[in-house]
Amino acid sequence: MPKVHIVEDDAEISELLSTYLERRDFTCFVSGSAENARNFKPSEFDIFIVDIMLPGQNGLDFCQWVRRTSDVPLIILSAEKGDAKRIHGIETGADDYIEKPFNPRELLARISALLRRSAATYRAPSAGKVGFSGWLLDRTRQKLHGPDAIHLPLSSTEYQLLSALIAAIPEPVSREEIARNILNVDLSPEDRRVDILVSRLRKKIATLQPSADFIRTVRNRGYQFCADIQDVD
The missing domain is CATH 1.10.10.10 (Winged helix-like DNA-binding domain superfamily/Winged helix DNA-binding domain)
Structure with missing residues (x-):
């Protein structure tokens, strides 16, 4: 069961998202702030879903913190729209950027694609x-x-x-x-x-x-x- 860490301060969104994913065989952890999320090691999870607008440290800074120590996949889920915001999110280390409101089925598809890609990397035949x-x-x-x-x-x-x-x-x-x-x-x-x-x-x-x-x-x-x-x- 893949472990998903949802970093989101909107309790309604995090509850709906975690319920949706748990019904599809994911294990979900929810943090209401980046500071709380940093109490865990990034390597404890298979993927992060991170909001940008968080109390305290913002989501982009949190993504950069994760990237300094881990290659775990990151998806930004944000109400901030436009190409400039999406590009900036990818530049900070996120693997994908989805705007709110979002379709849960699309988010699930993107999570699954990132997990497959990550798993394929570690199964790569190249050695040495x-x-x-x-x-x-x-x-x-x-x-x-x-x-x-x-x-x-x-x-x-x-x-x-x-x-x-x-x-x-x-x-x-x-x-x-x-x-x-x-x-x-x-x-x-x-x-x-x-x-x-x-x-x-x-x-x-x-x-x-x-x-x-x-x-x-x-x-x-x-x-x-x-x-x-x-x-x-």
Whole structure:
């Protein structure tokens, strides 16, 4: 039974949502604030559903806190509408953004898709370790370590993107491939989800090594991983 942590201060919404999910074989935990939710370890749950407008610390800051230590999937459920809000939510580390009012069946479908994607990541057949420019990607444990062996937590989508780019060397990976194989969506002309995902991975890498330039944009072809790769015993 997947464990869902609902971080929502509206008691009516959290009760309706938890009841709906529990009837479909989920175990639900509810926190009325980010501060209460932080009493738990992110690794205790399979997925988070987080409101933005919370008393005290807001939902975006909570998502960033989770992302610093965990790759557990995150869905933002918010009354704040518009592309700018959705893009900002994805940039902070959320895997999906759903506007209120929402259709519970759509939310369930998106939860299930994220859980399948997360599970597929950990069943990935790739194993062993590869090194590049002082970095180490442990494909067996799904971990990325930067210079000085510092662990850099990645979400499941960020890890899949990095793995796909490395596996494609020396060829670039198209935006359409990333959207279809990692995000499970078909891109529309104005859809920026792939670009946001790539930007998020670049920014994470830059937090440990500002000079890192491993992921390059290839015009009309997609994104290419440019560092030299070595297998590590």
